[in-house]
Amino acid sequence: MLNVAIIGTGAISPAHIEGYLQFPEKCRIVALCDIYPDKARQKANHYHLDAEIYADYTDMLHRTDIDLVSVCTPPYTHAQIAIDFLNAGKHVLVEKPMASSLQECDAMIGAAGKNQKILSVISQNRFRNPVMKLKRVLETNLIGPIVHTQVDSLWWRGYSYYDLWWRGTWEKEGGGCTLNHAVHHIDMLLWMNGMPSEIVAVMGNAAHQNAEVEDISIAICHYPHGGLAQITSSVIHHGEEQQLVFQGKYARVSVPWKVIASKAKENGFPETDHELEARIQQTYAALPDIQYEGHTGQIDDVLQALEGKKDVLVDGHQGRQTLELITAIYQSASLGQAVPLPLRPDSPFYTREGILKNAKYFYTKEKSIDNFTVEEITTGGNYE
Template sequence: MINVAIIGTGAISTSHMKGYLQFQDRCKIVALCDIYPEKAEEQANEFGLDVTVYRDYLEVLEQDDIDLVSVCTPPYTHAGIAIEALRSGKHVLVEKPMASSLEECDAMNEAADRSGKILSVIAQNRFTSPMMKLKHVLDTKLMGPILHTQVDSFWWRGHSYYDLWWRGTWEKEGGGCTLNHAVHHIDIFRWMNGMPSEITAVMSNVAHDNAEVEDISVAIGRYPNGSLAQITSSVVHHGEEQQLVFQGKNARVSVPWKLKASQSLGNGFPEKDKDLEMQLQHIYDTQPNLQYEGHVGQIEDVLSTVEGKKEVLVTGRDGRATLELITAIFQSASLGKTVALPLDQTSPFYTTEGILKNATYFYEKTASIDNFQTNEITTGGNYE
């Protein structure tokens, strides 16, 4: 039996609790921790958990019977908690974004290497049937080289969203929609198509004058072969339509699933390639649906890895690579220059201090409330 502690009992923690409770024959939640212990008590009562509630996460890590820790706290705390958990011999599943800076990511991965324990970063949208099926289609290479990729990470958040005490500041949230919303689609984009060699980006804040950070960004990624990718991150799009479109030399596929394949007429105009469309559709249709999806799917993946059954799908280095791409967007947009990848310690945005010094500040944060009265949130991922 894998004993689990959840540190941070805000809105996203309920997704972790529900996930672990799907596998009560394999794991047990034994501890909750929050700087507001009454929140943790409320969560324990809501889910009928027999747990010990802590205020200080260091007390949680002193418990020898805890095997796995879910870190569900604000982003600026992720690195410190995860590193201490790994040092104490716990496996760690940390919410997105992995950390506030690449320096922190590197320290977390080093701690995982030294401890020999698992460090996994939440990327729950990988664990959906449409995404897994699309990844399989792309891996066949039947589409030919990818020429253009379109990533639309469209979300909508009201003005009051940034009133929560830790949101809307570079120091505590680490950035705006590019980091905390589009991280899902940027992770999938990089997982499916690899890392571009350079990024050119712009960003703005058009609807949230109570936040320092951006609420929209547009980035263009270039690959060594000339292929381009456009990535739009937003919390100002009504309807929250989200998609990834891959235009290959031979065909176009996307999530939500759409397929088109063309071949050239003698005059260069398109003609439908029925055979390739049938082949790609067959590959997509014959891939089985996942048994577990979203946070539940990723938690099952981590539990299986702890049990020694497989390698974890989303590693700490995956989380670092996704943050690297996001950091390049912030650096390019803030400094007005194209940024070459990979990023290392020479980047002015490598450290938290560098980000705070160089990032664009749009507005002053004007409100700070401890908690919202509702924990209802949306996490995207409707790709049908």
């Protein structure tokens, strides 16, 4: 039986708590920690947890009975908390984004390697049936080489969203919608199509004058083979319609699922390739569903890895790669230049200090509240 601790009991923590509770034969939650211990106590009571409550995570580091820690705190705290627990001999599952800089990511990966512990980064949308099936379809190469990808990470957040004390500043949130919302879709893009070789990006703040950070960005990714990808990251889009569309040489597939295949007439104009469409559709339909989706699916993945049954699907290196692409978007949009990948340690955005110095600041955060009374949040579509 694995003993689990959860650090940070804000809006995302129920996804972790409910996920662990799906596996009572494998794990139990023995500790909750929050700088507002009453929040942790409320969560323990709500879920009927026999868990010890802490206000300071460092008071937990000496406990030898804790095996796995979920880090659900604001992004700027992820690195230190994760490193401390890894050095204390615990496995770590950390919320997205992995950290607030690539330098911090490298330190986390180093700590995991030194202590031979698992470090996994939340990428719960990989664990959705439509997303997993799309990945498998792409692996068949039925659509041919990917020539263009459209990533629409479209969300909507009201003005008050950035009133929360840690949101809306480069220092504490680490960025805006590109980092904290589009991270889901950028992870999926990299998982399915790999890392581009160059980024050109712009960003703005159109509707949240109480935040330093962007509420919309648009990036163009160049791939070595000549293909392009475009990423729109936003918290100003009503309806939160989210999709990834992969245009291959022979066909187009996407989440939400849709397939279209074309072939050329004698004059080069398109006609439907019904045969290829049917093959792709049959391939998709024949793929089995995964047993658990979302955070629960990723928690199951980590638990299986701890049992020695598999490697984690999302390790620290993949979490770092996602932050690398996001960092390149910020560097390009802030400095007005094309940014080649991979980013080197001499990048002006490699360190947290470099980001704070060089990032584009839009407005001054003028309001700060400790907590919202409403904790209900949206975490993206299910891509059906």
